[in-house]
Amino acid sequence: MAQDTIFSKIVRGEIPADVVYQDDLVTAFRDIQPLTPTHILVVPNEVIPTLADVSEDHEPVLGRMLRVAADLAAREGIADNGYRVMINCRDHGGQEVYHLHLHLMGGRRLNPMAQ
């Protein structure tokens, strides 16, 4: 299958993951190597390799990713103190999995951003 990724397999339930949310457009699951007490990945169900590959057609799924992240932050109890949402893009951005995903990170005070 073209454009298959490890995250596609999680979306389809073919490999195990701690899935915390799924709908017609996106799936959210806990990062296998959490860097913060709450570390959830929100991915489109259909593969978009990187943020650099998005087009106008993707606006609905991009909006859904952000809204779901905010809803999950509230559900995780980290919204009042705040949290970080991050997308790594391609090589210089440190992207490892080429299936667009946002990181929802919180549960402790995070370090200042870019290095």
Ligand code: 5GP
């Ligand atoms: P990136 O560096 O691409 O922005 O982040 C990829 C993230 O995916 C990393 O934080 C990594 O721990 C996570 N990850 C990689 N493979 C798996 C997996 O098979 N399952 C889960 N739940 N997370 C994964």
